[in-house]
Amino acid sequence: MRWRLFLRDPLAVTGLAILLAMGVSALAAPWLSPHPPNATSPRDMLQPPSAAHPLGTDDLGRDVLSRLLHAGRVSLGLALAVAAGSVALGS
Numbered sequence: 001m002r003w004r005l006f007l008r009d010p011l012a013v014t015g016l017a018i019l020l021a022m023g024v025s026a027l028a029a030p031w032l033s034p035h036p037p038n039a040t041s042p043r044d045m046l047q048p049p050s051a052a053h054p055l056g057t058d059d060l061g062r063d064v065l066s067r068l069l070h071a072g073r074v075s076l077g078l079a080l081a082v083a084a085g086s087v088a089l090g091s
Helices: 002-008 010-027 064-090
Strands: none
Touching: 002 010, 010 064
């Protein structure tokens, strides 16, 4: 019954879809990232978004998209650990 109420709210369903997309992209980071996250390329420093680097590069020439995907893995793991700790302490 609660799922019916949840599925009737378009904002809730959109939020869930965004969270699922972020989680899946973080877990699939090794396969989705176009470049190694720590590979530097002085020739590609501070490049704007392009076909080779969809979100551009940083000041060391590292691909921003690859770094975001791999950082999501760390953030997701930390968030799950904190949530599990909170549940354990709260109960």
